[in-house]
Amino acid sequence: MPYQFTVSPDFGPEQLAGWHIFNTWLQRQLNTDIHFETFDNFENQRQAIREDKVDIIYANPYDASFLVREKNFVAVATPRKPDETTIVVQADSPIQTVEALTPGCTIAQTDDPDISMMGMIMLEPANLDAGNTEISVQDSYIQVAKTLIQGNADVGFFMTEAFDALSNLVKSQLRPLVSSDIQIVSHVLLIGPEMASKKDELTSKLAAMDTDSQGQKLLQSLKFEKWVPVDEEEMEFMIDLIEALAA
The missing domain is CATH 3.40.190.10 (Periplasmic binding protein-like II)
Structure with a gap:
């Protein structure tokens, strides 16, 4: 076998x-x-x-x-x-910093466990956690990007490598807020x-x-x-x- x-x-x-x-x-x-x-x-x-x-x-x-x-x-x-994590919003979102995010916001993410974990840690400055946010789980990072672009989520978690690999057309409609640097x-x-x-x-x-x-x-x-x-x-x-x- x-x-x-x-x-x-x-x-x-x-x-x-x-x-x-x-x-x-x-x-x-x-x-x-x-x-x-x-x-x-x-x-x-x-x-x-x-x-x-x-x-x-x-x-x-x-x-x-x-x-x-x-x-x-x-x-x-x-x-x-x-493995680094990048937090992303729609390009024309009024959100300019993580701290500007508020309870009740919707997070688009895949079920990638380490990226989800790091993303939630990076939201701690806004006093956000799994208990006061809505999670929208997507099948892929392309779907996370689509969810943001369509306005169906306030913020998205990406593996930095996956975000960088998106097409220029897709990335032009998104804006990164912050990336981790654990190394x-x-x-x-x-x-x-x-x-x-x-x-x-x-x-x-x-x-x-x-x-x-x-x-x-x-x-x-x-x-x-x-x-x-x-x-x-x-x-x-x-x-x-x-x-x-x-x-």
């Missing part, structure tokens, strides 16, 4: 082909069968994880805590692309207990990916510069930080 590989649902659709190619690369490098499957949302993916149907995952920082602490996954490598929280590639014996081999292969032209092209398709190995201490530090932010 092949190993099961998936990626966090928050990646852009333009990267899907790259992940399929990456899966083929994984199979060749590890000389084993690996099936790549995507999920439409985080809850469906988490259900698969709970049912032990995932062996390798490119996970967001929030879910990495559950995967490591509860499901005994281990970290292999990270692209060292910080040390990022997605990470994790493997489950069934693949634990392959950790050292996979770490070595990933770290060397940027040393040949084929690997460089694959990295570019994923919008990565390189993979950087992650040790247990680094992973525990990031998990502790996420849990502290969520507290």
Whole structure:
């Protein structure tokens, strides 16, 4: 039975082909069968994880805590692309600062857990929280942008990378208020207990990916510069930080 590989649902659709190619690369490098499957949302993916149907995952920082602490996954490598959050309003909104937002406002967001968490933390200067705001959950960041542009939400939470990737036409109708700058929280590639014996081999292969032209092209398709190995201490530090932010 092949190993099961998936990626966090928050990646852009333009990267899907790259992940399929990456899966083929994984199979060749590890000389084993690996099936790549995507999920439409985080809850469906988490259900698969709970049912032990995932062996390798490119996970967001929030879910990495559950995967490591509860499901005994281990970290292999990270692209060292910080996960940052940008709070956005419609271009002609009278709101100029976070502090100008008021209770009862509507927030458009995806179900991306770490971006939602960071967005709510960034609203604290306006004394806003889940109890005095309305949340409008959208399937994608494109839908978050559409909701704002149509005037159906007052503010939107975006992964900064996703906001930057929007077309110029869409971005011209939006205006960022503020972005986070944590720098040390990022997605990470994790493997489950069934693949634990392959950790050292996979770490070595990933770290060397940027040393040949084929690997460089694959990295570019994923919008990565390189993979950087992650040790247990680094992973525990990031998990502790996420849990502290969520507290």
